[in-house]
Amino acid sequence: MYRVAIWGFGAMGSGIARNILSKYELQLVGVHDVRTEYIGKDVGNLLGLEKTGVKVYDNPIEMIKKTNPDLVVIATNSFISVVKDQIISILKENINVITIAEEMAHPFYTNFEAANEINNIAIRHNVSVLGTGINPGFVLDTLIIALTGACLNVKKIKAARINDLSPFGPTVMETQGVGTTPEEFEEGLKNGKIVGHIGFEQSIHMIAEALGWKIDNIEQVREPIISKALRETKYVKVQPGNVAGCRHIARAYSNGELVIELEHPQQVLPEIENVQTGDYINIEGNPNISMSIKPEIPGGKGTIAIATNMIPLVVEADPGLLTMADLPVPRSLIGEIY
Amino acid sequence: MYRVAIWGFGAMGSGIARNILSKYELQLVGVHDVRTEYIGKDVGNLLGLEKTGVKVYDNPIEMIKKTNPDLVVIATNSFISVVKDQIISILKENINVITIAEEMAHPFYTNFEAANEINNIAIRHNVSVLGTGINPGFVLDTLIIALTGACLNVKKIKAARINDLSPFGPTVMETQGVGTTPEEFEEGLKNGKIVGHIGFEQSIHMIAEALGWKIDNIEQVREPIISKALRETKYVKVQPGNVAGCRHIARAYSNGELVIELEHPQQVLPEIENVQTGDYINIEGNPNISMSIKPEIPGGKGTIAIATNMIPLVVEADPGLLTMADLPVPRSLIGEIY
Numbered sequence: 264m265y266r267v268a269i270w271g272f273g274a275m276g277s278g279i280a281r282n283i284l285s286k287y288e289l290q291l292v293g294v295h296d297v298r299t300e301y302i303g304k305d306v307g308n309l310l311g312l313e314k315t316g317v318k319v320y321d322n323p324i325e326m327i328k329k330t331n332p333d334l335v336v337i338a339t340n341s342f343i344s345v346v347k348d349q350i351i352s353i354l355k356e357n358i359n360v361i362t363i364a365e366e367m368a369h370p371f372y373t374n375f376e377a378a379n380e381i382n383n384i385a386i387r388h389n390v391s392v393l394g395t396g397i398n399p400g401f402v403l404d405t406l407i408i409a410l411t412g413a414c415l416n417v418k419k420i421k422a423a424r425i426n427d428l429s430p431f432g433p434t435v436m437e438t439q440g441v442g443t444t445p446e447e448f449e450e451g452l453k454n455g456k457i458v459g460h461i462g463f464e465q466s467i468h469m470i471a472e473a474l475g476w477k478i479d480n481i482e483q484v485r486e487p488i489i490s491k492a493l494r495e496t497k498y499v500k501v502q503p504g505n506v507a508g509c510r511h512i513a514r515a516y517s518n519g520e521l522v523i524e525l526e527h528p529q530q531v532l533p534e535i536e537n538v539q540t541g542d543y544i545n546i547e548g549n550p551n552i553s554m555s556i557k558p559e560i561p562g563g564k565g566t567i568a569i570a571t572n573m574i575p576l577v578v579e580a581d582p583g584l585l586t587m588a589d590l591p592v593p594r595s596l597i598g599e600i601y
Numbered sequence: 602m603y604r605v606a607i608w609g610f611g612a613m614g615s616g617i618a619r620n621i622l623s624k625y626e627l628q629l630v631g632v633h634d635v636r637t638e639y640i641g642k643d644v645g646n647l648l649g650l651e652k653t654g655v656k657v658y659d660n661p662i663e664m665i666k667k668t669n670p671d672l673v674v675i676a677t678n679s680f681i682s683v684v685k686d687q688i689i690s691i692l693k694e695n696i697n698v699i700t701i702a703e704e705m706a707h708p709f710y711t712n713f714e715a716a717n718e719i720n721n722i723a724i725r726h727n728v729s730v731l732g733t734g735i736n737p738g739f740v741l742d743t744l745i746i747a748l749t750g751a752c753l754n755v756k757k758i759k760a761a762r763i764n765d766l767s768p769f770g771p772t773v774m775e776t777q778g779v780g781t782t783p784e785e786f787e788e789g790l791k792n793g794k795i796v797g798h799i800g801f802e803q804s805i806h807m808i809a810e811a812l813g814w815k816i817d818n819i820e821q822v823r824e825p826i827i828s829k830a831l832r833e834t835k836y837v838k839v840q841p842g843n844v845a846g847c848r849h850i851a852r853a854y855s856n857g858e859l860v861i862e863l864e865h866p867q868q869v870l871p872e873i874e875n876v877q878t879g880d881y882i883n884i885e886g887n888p889n890i891s892m893s894i895k896p897e898i899p900g901g902k903g904t905i906a907i908a909t910n911m912i913p914l915v916v917e918a919d920p921g922l923l924t925m926a927d928l929p930v931p932r933s934l935i936g937e938i939y
Contacts, residue, residue, distance in 0.1 A: 282753055287813075401751060405930065409747060412910045412931020413739060413903040415620055416938045475625075475935035548933065550899050556748075556892045564888050565751040572750045592743065592930055593750025595886065597813035600754045 264290045265578055268332035270323050270349060272296035272309070274432075275363055276338035278567040281310050286598035289574060291315065292330035295323040323349070327356050333578050336570055337362040341461045343374045347381065350392060354384045359578050360392045363570050365462040367394025368404070369469040369586050382584035391580045395573055395587055397565030398424055399462030402542045402556075403525050404469040405587040410544060410552050411474060417548035420470065423526040425540050426559045427533055428508060429496045439509045439529050440487065442499040448487040448506045459485040459511030460527045467515045467523050473588045476522060478515045486510040494532040507531055569593050602628045603916055606670035608661050608687060610634035610647070612770075613701055614676035616905040619648050624936035627912060629653065630668035633661040661687070665694050671916050674908055675700040679799045681712045685719065688730060692722045697916050698730045701908050703800040705732025706742070707807040707924050720922035729918045733911055733925055735903030736762055737800030740880045740894075741863050742807040743925040748882060748890050749812060755886035758808065761864040763878045764897045765871055766846060767834045777847045777867050778825065780837040786825040786844045797823040797849030798865045805853045805861050811926045814860060816853045824848045832870040845869055907931050 267283050269276050272294050283291045284307070294306050296319055307315030320326035327335070335353045337360060340346055346364040353360050370378040385392050394400070402424050411417045428435060435441075440448045440457040451457030464481055471478045490507035493500075501507045508530025515523040533540055541557040572593040580590060587593075605621055607614050610632050621629045622645070632644050634657055645653030658664035665673070673691045675698060678684055684702040691698050708716040723730050732738070741760050749755045766773060773779075778786045778795040789795030802819055809816045828845035831838075839845045846868025853861040871878055879895040910931040918928060925931075 285754070397751060406747065408932045409744065409930035411933035413735060413898045413906050414933045415902055415906050415909075416623070416936065417933045418938060473932040549938075550902050552894060552898060553896075554892065554894045556890060558891075560751045560890060561888050564753055568751050568753045571753075588932070589929055591927055592747035594746045594811040594926070595749035595752045595755045598754065600756060600887075 266292045266332045268293040268335045270295045270337045271339035282571045286596045293326040294319045295326045334359040341365045357388045359390045363396045368399035369465040372468045373464050386582045389582045393577045393585045399466045404466040408473045414548040419547040421524045422544040429531045436499045443506045459509045463513035481515045484512045488530045604630045604670045606631040606673045608633045608675045609677035620909045624934045631664040632657045633664045672697040679703045685715050695726045697728045701734045706737035707803040710806045711802050724920045727920045730922045731915045737804045742804040746811045752886040757885040759862045760882045767869045774837045781844045797847045801851035819853045822850045826868045
């Protein structure tokens with residue numbers, strides 16, 4: 264049994280808690296969250312399940328000292344600037360970390376100093392750290408790398424993750440610009456409120472490092488997906504002519520040649536305009552490989568699953584800051600089926 | 602640079618030799634083959650390339666002593682009964698092994714005693730052994746396992762590899778019964794000359810072990826694929842009404858329930874009857890995942906690629922008898938593109 268605690272009880276953190284509770288080889292021992300109304304409450308009750316005896320702590324270090332986890336899952340934020348100190352505080356207690364912070368999926372190029380510091384501390388404390396999730400972490404990096412393994416050589420990679428944002432709430436609608444006018448979308452890109460996908464640089468560097476490719480520059484484009492029809496979800500209403508989502512594209516060049524192109528158009532209700540969602544990977548090489556997963560692996564469930572399923576592999580791994588390319592592939596842990 | 606020698610210079614062994622020669626971080630140092638006409642010849646010349654200075658040896662241990670490889674790729678045979686002594690002779694020289702023998706992909710259940718002996722010797726000599734290839738080794742096991750990693754839970758797995766045998770020669774035609782009459786096909790199954798796919802049990806045990814599933818029994822069916830039309834390749838002619846290939850299906854049960862079904866219909870010229878070749882994986886769980894690769898990853902190139910691309914990972918791995926589920930995913934090594 265691996266003892267696991269969770270830092271952050273939002274949509275992802277609570278989903279990971281629920282998933283851990285279902286797994287035979289994992290034991291949830293504690294949760295930390297900043298929301299005072301949760302503190303001291305039973306995690307099972309908060310999840311609408313039976314009482315578990317596992318409670319929510321207001322201080323992560325106190326939680327660790329009282330519950331002795333083997334690993335803490337950090338599900339608080341996308342950015343290293345926020346999660347770095349959280350990660351380090353756990354490592355210093357000699358405890359392994361998995362985080363779903365997108366920037367941690369492969370931070371060695373994008374955040375070299377922080378990555379180096381985290382790696383050194385992890386090694387000194389003989390524990391390991393992994394940044395993972397469905398994307399970055401799996402669809403547009405690990406899965407691509409795995410498929411190149413069946414190639415004698417690879418010239419170029421083109422992949423797309425075409426998904427449906429309809430289940431997501433107001434925060435995601437805002438960061439993707441859903442429901443804005445084209446002018447508001449442009450403005451949102453400029454003032455940084457509309458960000459598109461976080462993780463393209465990390466995925467590209469993970470692929471390039473695995474393949475031994477030197478990337479000279481990465482160019483990113485964020486375009487509005489203009490809706491021709493009315494699209495309406497529980498959280499947003501998109502008028503015809505307004506923005507249904509953000510088509511975010513990243514292109515990586517090596518010696519002036521486009522070698523990796525990743526596309527991630529994220530929108531609400533794509534089926535209204537007959538857009539088929541899916542994960543698509545095309546490898547140009549010998550042989551060419553053309554893979555599709557239809558519909559796409561859902562983002563929320565996929566991230567919860569991978570963060571949970573990697574726990575035993577991270578606890579058993581050699582120490583240091585790891586990526587998904589350093590570890591065996593995730594596998595669904597056995598548990599109650601719900 | 603990893604120094605690599607090859608045992609067996611048939612279609613696969615010579616393909617791996619050619620691929621190794623193209624890779625910057627691999628150095629081919631020797632080849633062993635039993636064919637006396639090759640002995641002492643330059644491997645580059647035998648491959649129709651420039652002279653390499655690498656020669657063919659008639660004795661594998663002499664080759665090892667003279668060339669000091671880090672790893673030997675064994676590409677001689679599908680069966681453990683044949684490759685076991687070959688593998689052990691290499692391990693005893695403290696040298697790592699990759700073999701494409703299908704039965705070595707996951708031998709812990711199907712050949713427990715041999716697997717145990719090989720594992721113990723590998724550990725004692727501080728080296729590692731991996732059985733791999735496109736299938737078993739990748740499409741119907743590693744890739745399935747990886748996709749389950751994005752699932753909260755998995756109930757059932759169904760996968761198919763629908764491929765084209767047209768490029769293959771007389772041996773493959775015979776073991777798959779291509780060109781036989783339906784009566785000859787039945788007879789061939791009975792006398793063991795027609796075997797279908799080798800590796801289903803290994804793939805199933807690899808998946809089940811990764812997922813923590815207990816398999817009670819595996820049932821295998823081999824059916825003739827009767828051609829409606831004339832199908833003719835360089836090596837075989839299939840009359841209408843005769844056998845174009847073997848549809849081999851394996852079903853694994855746990856507590857009386859079908860949990861894994863793998864299908865591998867292998868035939869010549871499937872397009873004549875509008876059969877679309879491809880690799881298909883369907884996971885029934887939460888979420889369901891439906892993946893397809895069209896056309897299928899070609900078997901010969903795929904096996905050559907994976908056996909080559911795993912070399913650095915096997916040399917760097919912890920000692921013992923490993924499977925693809927124990928190691929990071931393969932990745933295409935950088936080299937000359939040809």
